[in-house]
Amino acid sequence: xxxxxxxxxxxxxxxxxxxxxxxxxxxxxxxxxxxxxxxxxxxxxxxxxxxxxxxxxxxxxxxxxxxxxxxxxxxxxxxxxxxxxxxxxxxxxxxxxxxxxxxxxxxxxxxxxxxxxxxxxxxxxxxxxxxxxxxxxxxxxxxxxxxxxxxxxxxxxxxxxxxxxxxxxxxxxxxxxxxxxxxxxxxxxxxxxxxxxxxxxxxxxxxxxxxxxxxxxxxxxxxxxxxxxxxxxxxxxxxxxxxxxxxxxxxxxxxxxxxxxxxxxxxxxxxxxxxxxxxxxxxxxxxxxxxxxxxxxxxxxxxxxxxxxxxxxxxxxxxxxxxxxxxxxxxxxxxxxxxxxxxxxxxxxxxxxxxxxxxxxxxxxxxxxxxxxxxxxxxxxxxxxxxxxxxxxxxxxxxxxxxxxxxxxxxxxxxxxxxxxxxxxxxxxxxxxxxxxxxxxxxxxxxxxxxxxxxxxxxxx
Numbered sequence: 001x002x003x004x005x006x007x008x009x010x011x012x013x014x015x016x017x018x019x020x021x022x023x024x025x026x027x028x029x030x031x032x033x034x035x036x037x038x039x040x041x042x043x044x045x046x047x048x049x050x051x052x053x054x055x056x057x058x059x060x061x062x063x064x065x066x067x068x069x070x071x072x073x074x075x076x077x078x079x080x081x082x083x084x085x086x087x088x089x090x091x092x093x094x095x096x097x098x099x100x101x102x103x104x105x106x107x108x109x110x111x112x113x114x115x116x117x118x119x120x121x122x123x124x125x126x127x128x129x130x131x132x133x134x135x136x137x138x139x140x141x142x143x144x145x146x147x148x149x150x151x152x153x154x155x156x157x158x159x160x161x162x163x164x165x166x167x168x169x170x171x172x173x174x175x176x177x178x179x180x181x182x183x184x185x186x187x188x189x190x191x192x193x194x195x196x197x198x199x200x201x202x203x204x205x206x207x208x209x210x211x212x213x214x215x216x217x218x219x220x221x222x223x224x225x226x227x228x229x230x231x232x233x234x235x236x237x238x239x240x241x242x243x244x245x246x247x248x249x250x251x252x253x254x255x256x257x258x259x260x261x262x263x264x265x266x267x268x269x270x271x272x273x274x275x276x277x278x279x280x281x282x283x284x285x286x287x288x289x290x291x292x293x294x295x296x297x298x299x300x301x302x303x304x305x306x307x308x309x310x311x312x313x314x315x316x317x318x319x320x321x322x323x324x325x326x327x328x329x330x331x332x333x334x335x336x337x338x339x340x341x342x343x344x345x346x347x348x349x350x351x352x353x354x355x356x357x358x359x360x361x362x363x364x365x366x367x368x369x370x371x372x373x374x375x376x377x378x379x380x381x382x383x384x385x386x387x388x389x390x391x392x393x394x395x396x397x398x399x400x401x402x403x404x405x406x407x408x409x410x411x412x413x414x415x416x417x418x419x420x421x422x423x424x425x426x427x428x429x430x431x432x433x434x435x436x437x438x439x440x441x442x443x444x445x446x447x448x449x450x451x452x453x454x455x456x457x458x459x460x461x
Contacts, residue, residue, distance in 0.1 A: 037456025049380030057261035059413035072302025081304040095273035097280035100297030104259025107272035112138035124184035160195035182215035187226035194346025196229035206252040218256035225347030265310035333425035349410035365440025379427035
């Protein structure tokens with residue numbers, strides 16, 4: 001008898017409650033997406049069958065988190081849940097001072113208002129939409145210093161989130177270290193397809209910036225996913241736990257912003273962390289203006305308790321292995337069907353290369369936005385655009401034209417089964433078979449900021 005090959009794995013949890021879904025008919029879906037202006041953000045949730053719009057706030061919380069919610073101390077000041085959260089963050093990540101916020105962009109706003117002055121330059125390993133906007137509103141300018149491989153969907157580089165030191169040094173030489181308040185370093189770079197930064201690159205970044213007196217600020221929204229890739233791909237880390245690797249990552253940075261709605265498995269919440277008392281003091285003053293008292297930051301006590309518990313669960317090796325295993329399962333299914341995706345497979349979703357999928361459409365015809373709408377029409381699967389629409393406009397009014405024109409299939413944590421992954425893969429293959437007949441879109445309404453959330457489109461004739 002032959003020995004089995006690679007053994008199957010299963011999720012490290014069992015289901016004790018379900019949420020019923022409904023499947024609209026194709027005519028109903030066509031009507032719904034047209035009324036939504038071909039923008040999946042404007043669809044009603046009840047009209048969606050499988051929702052891959054985002055992994056932000058869409059995770060399934062555990063029984064322990066739900067139990068923690070019942071232990072919420074809803075005092076306006078000094079909630080015991082804040083002190084529990086503070087202790088968990090200090091122990092898990094190593095940062096000294098913690099300010100809770102309602103979500104990640106609340107932390108980004110306070111950080112930008114605290115650290116950035118007009119004319120400052122902020123290098124980073126690829127932009128993120130809200131991060132860059134907050135930097136610009138504070139008077140700063142973002143400069144991309146990620147390695148070139150990050151902009152190539154076919155590159156198999158294992159750490160496409162790495163900083164290119166030639167690019168970073170060129171920025172320092174041009175503007176001077178005094179005009180750079182910090183380097184913005186993201187773990188698992190979202191816009192590149194959930195791609196990680198290596199520990200070696202991070203160590204080198206820390207050494208370089210320390211000599212110049214430049215801070216490293218960590219966008220740690222998906223730090224546990226990044227730690228998994230370091231564990232799997234980087235020499236010397238195979239025998240280290242996710243918890244140990246995360247702590248080391250954070251040790252090379254001066255502070256962090258986090259949307260806890262991703263890694264930390266909660267539906268709302270985030271925080272700003274810093275090791276500097278002066279930064280903390282200023283941020284603590286601003287949080288009262290924008291979010292709430294510094295011991296609740298726009299959150300209920302129960303939300304902070306769920307976050308504290310979720311952080312612990314997010315650092316479990318079994319959890320993160322299953323989480324990324326499901327993403328990889330979907331990615332390999334798509335590759336088997338010949339679907340062009342960003343390689344290697346990232347941490348929080350599959351990113352389909354819309355330029356390669358719909359090569360007959362120019363970026364001005366919004367191929368990623370078009371493909372996202374077509375996915376919904378085919379099977380009620382909601383995805384989102386990460387291309388020219390998300391990139392927005394420059395200060396002179398011209399569009400940014402990113403090299404990556406992607407559709408993000410973002411997998412919520414602990415929500416869907418492998419059967420759902422099969423349905424998604426079969427749907428994208430169905431759309432791929434008729435790709436040559438798909439027509440693009442034109443934008444008919446554009447909001448001032450973050451247009452991808454609310455823009456409206458019409459089909460080209």
